[in-house]
Amino acid sequence: MSINERLKTIIEEQYNGNKRAFSMAIGVTPTVIENVVGSRQGKPSFDVLEKICANANISPDWLLMNRGKMLYTSPQDSSVTTKSQAASANLSPDMLTELLNRITEQAAEIGRLKEQIRQMNLEKGKPASDAYTSGDANVG
Structure with missing residues (x-):
């Protein structure tokens, strides 16, 4: 199964075939997803792969190498399987651990950025009546 087919599987199984919902969930434009799963392939x-793993709970092992289960499990569970998977994929356990650590760190950063965006949107949405005013007029 190609990576394009695995992405189609995610969209079908996790998002009921809705490409737009999937693209919004992972934080990319619908065009990006269409370019991967559409006729262009x-x-x-x-x-994009990082966003999928971080925001759609997809296992990087499955997404990148078609190994293991589609849905991500805890790092303790995946570390048990990655050593055997690494041997069959010609990747060292250290390389996989480094990749998984990097993805985890970047997922945490994405989470922090999403929270910042949420806070900014809350601030942006406040009515003008909530704005601070000193009561002093500054007329030229």
């Missing part, structure tokens, strides 16, 4: 960028 382009390969997703590393950034």
Whole structure:
């Protein structure tokens, strides 16, 4: 199964075939997803793959190498399987651990950025009546 087919599987099984919902959930434009799963069949960028793993609870092992289960399990559970998977994929356990750590760190950063965006949207949505005013008029 190609990575394009695995992405189609995610969309079908987790988002009822709704590409737009999937793209919004992972934080990319619908065009990006269409370019990967549509007739063009382009390969997703590393950034897109990171977003999928971080925001759609998808196992990086499954997404990148078609190994293990589609849905992400805790790092303790995945570390048990990654050593055997690494041997069959010609990747060292250290390389996989490094990749998983990097993805985890970036997922945490994405979470922090999402919270910042949420806070900014809350601030942006406040009515003008909530704005601070000193009561002094500054007329030229």
